[in-house]
Amino acid sequence: MRAHPAGPRHGEIPADHTSFVPADLNELDPAVWPRGAGRSGGVMTLAGNDVRDLAMTYGTPFLAMDEQDFRSRCQDFADAFGSAADVHYAAKAFLSSHIVKWLAQEGLSLDVCSGGELRLALRAGFPPEQIALHGSNKSQVELETAVEAGVGAIVVDSFDEIGRLAGIADARGSAGSASTSNGSSRRIPVMIRVTVGVEAHTHEFIATAHEDQKFGFSLAGGDAAEGVRRIAAAPGLELIGLHSHIGSQIFDPSGFEVSAHRLVLLLKSVIADHPELAQTITTLDLGGGLGIAYTSADTPPPVDAMAKSLTAIVERECQAAGLVVPRIAVEPGRAIVGPGTVTVYEIGTIKDVHLDGGVVRRYVSVDGGMSDNIRTALYDADYTVVLASRSSAALPVRSRVVGKHCESGDIVVRDCYLPADLAVGDLVAVAATGAYCYAMASNYNRLPRPPLIAVTGGTSRLLLRRETDDDLMLLETW
Structure with missing residues (x-):
C-alpha cells in the first residue's frame, strides 16, 4: 500500500457512514x-x-490485558490443533517476560524473529528447544546465540544464511556438530522458508505473482529446491521442515489450501531427490496470520473450525501425493494476544x-x-x-x-x-x-x-x- 505521509485523505466521510451507526x-x-x-x-x-x-x-493512557483471556486463547489453540500439531506463539505481536512465562505454563512453543526477542525469552526461562528463530537478515551473532542456546529450529531465509550456519556448525565440532548450552552435541535443526506465491488477507487471496518480496526462497524460480540442496550438502545442518507464511488477518482457509498444496508438492520433489530427508523432514509449518474481530463487521472463524480445515487440507494433499502426513505447525500471534x-x-x-x-x-x-x-x-x-x-x-x-x-x-x-x-x-x-x-x-x-x-x-x-x-x-x- 502506498500512502501519503499524512495517511489517507482524512477529511472524507464514507458514503455508507449511516450503515455502521451502533x-x-x-x-x-x-x-x-x-x-x-x-x-x-x-x-x-x-x-x-x-x-x-x-x-x-x-x-x-494505559493498556490493560485480560490475563485469563490470553491464557484461554492459548488453550483454545492447543485444544483445537491437538497433540499432532505444534502451536508457536508469534512473539512479534507482543512479547514481555510475563507473556513468556504464561506461554510456558500453557504449553505453547514460541516463534521469535530477532536476537532481542530470543534473549528475552531465554532470560525469562523459556525452554530453548521450544523456540524457532525467524528473520530475513539474521546476524552472525543472532545465529550463534540461537545455536549456542539450542533452539528447536532456525528458519533459514537466504543462501547467505545457509552459508553462515554451515560455517558456525563447522566451527563447533567435528563433522559439523553444534555444541549447545546444556553440553550436548547435534546438527543444527533448520527449516526453510518457502515463498509459495500466495497472498491472503481476510476473505481474499491471490495465488500467483506474489514472490517479489524480501522473505524466503522462491518456489517458482527454483530457489527453494536449491536451498534444500545446499542444506542437504552441509553435514552440520539438519532439515526438519518446510515453512510458509501467506499473509495476515486471514478469515478464509482457501489461501492455506493453495499454500499447502504447493508445499506438499515441494516436499514430494525434495524426498525424490534426497531420499535421506524423508526421515528428518517432520514438520509442515503453515505460518500465522489468523484473523480477529476489530469491529462487529469482522467475522473470523472459530479456532477449532480453522484448525479442522487446516488439518484436513494437509492430510488431503499428502494423501494425494502419497506422502506420510507430517506434523503441522502454526504461528498465531494476533489471534492470541490481540482480542x-x-x-x-x-x-x-x-x-x-x-x-x-x-x-x-x-x-x-x-x-x-x-x-x-x-x-x-x-x-x-x-x-x-x-x-x-x-x-x-x-x-x-x-x-x-x-x-x-x-x-x-x-x-x-x-x-x-x-x-x-x-x-x-x-x-x-x-x-x-x-x-x-x-x-x-x-x-x-x-x-x-x-x-x-x-x-x-x-x-x-x-x-x-x-x-x-x-x-x-x-x-x-x-
Whole structure:
C-alpha cells in the first residue's frame, strides 16, 4: 500500500457512514471485546476492574490485558490443533517476560524473529528447544546465540544464511556438530522458508505473482529446491521442515489450501531427490496470520473450525501425493494476544468541524495516539471505541478519535459514533489493541510509552511500567 505521509485523505466521510451507526452505543460486542469485559453501573469493567480505578492507579493512557483471556486463547489453540500439531506463539505481536512465562505454563512453543526477542525469552526461562528463530537478515551473532542456546529450529531465509550456519556448525565440532548450552552435541535443526506465491488477507487471496518480496526462497524460480540442496550438502545442518507464511488477518482457509498444496508438492520433489530427508523432514509449518474481530463487521472463524480445515487440507494433499502426513505447525500471534487487550485514553479536547453539505465531524482528541497505536496511520486499520467511564443515552455523533501528536495522520479510530454528551475528562476505550500496538510503539514527539497492566479476578498489576522523563533522556550524551 502506498500512502501519503499524512495517511489517507482524512477529511472524507464514507458514503455508507449511516450503515455502521451502533444500535446501542454502550454495548460491548463479545466478539470484539475481551472475554472479561463488561459494564457495572454503566462503567466498563475489565476482569472485574473498574476502568476509572485503573486510570486513577496507573494514569492514562494505559493498556490493560485480560490475563485469563490470553491464557484461554492459548488453550483454545492447543485444544483445537491437538497433540499432532505444534502451536508457536508469534512473539512479534507482543512479547514481555510475563507473556513468556504464561506461554510456558500453557504449553505453547514460541516463534521469535530477532536476537532481542530470543534473549528475552531465554532470560525469562523459556525452554530453548521450544523456540524457532525467524528473520530475513539474521546476524552472525543472532545465529550463534540461537545455536549456542539450542533452539528447536532456525528458519533459514537466504543462501547467505545457509552459508553462515554451515560455517558456525563447522566451527563447533567435528563433522559439523553444534555444541549447545546444556553440553550436548547435534546438527543444527533448520527449516526453510518457502515463498509459495500466495497472498491472503481476510476473505481474499491471490495465488500467483506474489514472490517479489524480501522473505524466503522462491518456489517458482527454483530457489527453494536449491536451498534444500545446499542444506542437504552441509553435514552440520539438519532439515526438519518446510515453512510458509501467506499473509495476515486471514478469515478464509482457501489461501492455506493453495499454500499447502504447493508445499506438499515441494516436499514430494525434495524426498525424490534426497531420499535421506524423508526421515528428518517432520514438520509442515503453515505460518500465522489468523484473523480477529476489530469491529462487529469482522467475522473470523472459530479456532477449532480453522484448525479442522487446516488439518484436513494437509492430510488431503499428502494423501494425494502419497506422502506420510507430517506434523503441522502454526504461528498465531494476533489471534492470541490481540482480542484480550484494551487501550484506555482520557479525552482532552473536543472539536466540531463543519464540512461541505452541512456535515459535522466531531474530533475527539485523546492523550495518546500514533505513538501507542501506529496501525491506523500505517495500515488504515479499523477499531471499535466506546465511552468507558460511564454509559450514555445521548444520540450518536459521527466522530473521529485522534491523538495528540503533531501529525494530521495521527488518528486512532477513523470513523466511529460516540454519544453527543461526550465531555472532556471522559475515558474512552479502544478494543483489540494487544497485537502490534505496544510492540510497534515509539517515543514520537518525546511521549513516553504507556504502561501495560494485567487484569484478572478483580485485581491488576504492572507488566510494563510507564516510561518516565528520565527514561527518555537515557541515551542523551549532553
